[in-house]
Amino acid sequence: MRVGLTCLALLLVSGCGVLLPRTSAGPRPAPTPRPNGPTGAQSSPAPSPSPSSAPSGTPRPPQPRHISCAHVKCVALTFDDGPGNYTSHVLDVLAKHYARATFFLVGEMIHKEDQPVLRRMVAEGHELGNHTWDHRDLTSLSDAGLKHEVVSTERLVKEVTGVRMHALRPPYGATDRRVAGEAKRLGLGQVLWAVDTLDWRDRVPKLVVQRSTAAKPGQIVLMHDIHKTTVEALPRLLNVFDKKGFTYVTVSELFGDLKPGKRYSDR
Template identity: 55%
Template sequence: MHIWGLALALLVMTVTACGTRPQTRQQAARPPAVVDPRVLAKRLARAQPDWPANRPVNCRRDKCVALTFDDGPGEYTGKLLDLLRGREAKATFFVLGQMVAADPHGLARRIVDEGHEIGNHSWSHPPLTALPEEQIRAELVQTDNLVRRLTGVRMRMMRPPYGATDARVAAETRREGLAQILWSLDTLDWRDRASSVVARRADAAKPGEIVLMHDIHRTTIEAVPQLLDTLAKKGFKFVTVSELYGATPVPGREYTDRWTKHE
């Protein structure tokens, strides 16, 4: 009986080993899946079909401009949201993870709830081109995870701090499903803290442009009523970046204005 019991135990061990080893080898040898960025963009759009909310706007026909605000949310972001709501204007906010984490008012959630677009501007605003790949990934993923937890949406675009990008940054944004949104009109509001100067520069926007501003500066917020009124009189519609393109931008690709190819 002892011999038969030992033989049975050896048989069970052999069958178990034969059943698990090939699977382990197969899993270890399987290469990571490669997803075409355009396919990923379509998947993201299907996953969140109602965000940002679709509006009857056609930027191939209408005069559109995308106002974008970096580095927040900050102490003036709430006032900016009030101004945009009062004029039925939509914008895109490229937020810093550390600012979202420090915000006691839940402004990231308010940005999403009021129909604006929210994008990834890294966690702590370093030049991503100066970082090793694992740190680039951490800057983006940590911010994405926090914003997704607080708002329920996954960001589809990012803006590299200082506009600094290269092939490594592009590859990482592609992996994370984020398009790189740059700009065509810089108001230089970070340098010139005069609301009249900022408004005048924004007033020069042409149809299809992406305008760069920062919602952490009081003078920028003070410039917003004038620039909204002036551009509205010229027939402009204020849209999110996704509305400007009429489609989810392709992950990894750089965009600077409406004429950037994205097909």
């Protein structure tokens, strides 16, 4: 793999990769249930078992990195709707590329057996984000319902990992003044995206690679770790990003501290 000079300088503390742009925030279906999930549906196995670690207890994150995305080509890969059956494999692939990402978690998807995966995310420097309890359109809920969607996931993730999240991704990208107000009260930045891979709609790895790698420096890329085709695309898209000399950052690394209530999609 070829590595750009900028990338090379950062290789020890970060990862290098690449992306292309594309925007859209159309509606999408609710998260696909996992094979062993409460509603049990699909049946495809994970691309490979996850041989790696499954930390227990409160994880210790690595030292904070200070990456200047004003000077290097940063991209923030984000994975929504998990954790799922492929998530630990996603972590294995990211680790091979020294890539850190942000996982926007759905509270009801976090089962007992997923807790080690969440702790592993923290231990490996990934960021955890709030994607509500059960993937509702927050703009359609009462004030109490809206708060419940966010707070219940916040509490569970804190209990499992010890981490207080700073990023909220409203499902479907649906937000308004009321959602922004609640995010602000709860200390959460609203993290949307600049590049939509539409991986939930087009289950074709080649398309996921093409769309994700269209990202420009400073952009957030939306993907879903619950789709097998996205996981299959991951090594290839990371190779492309690597060749372009990108550095993979979390959303908080991309923007610095997220301002509660503010919307983010690129820098």
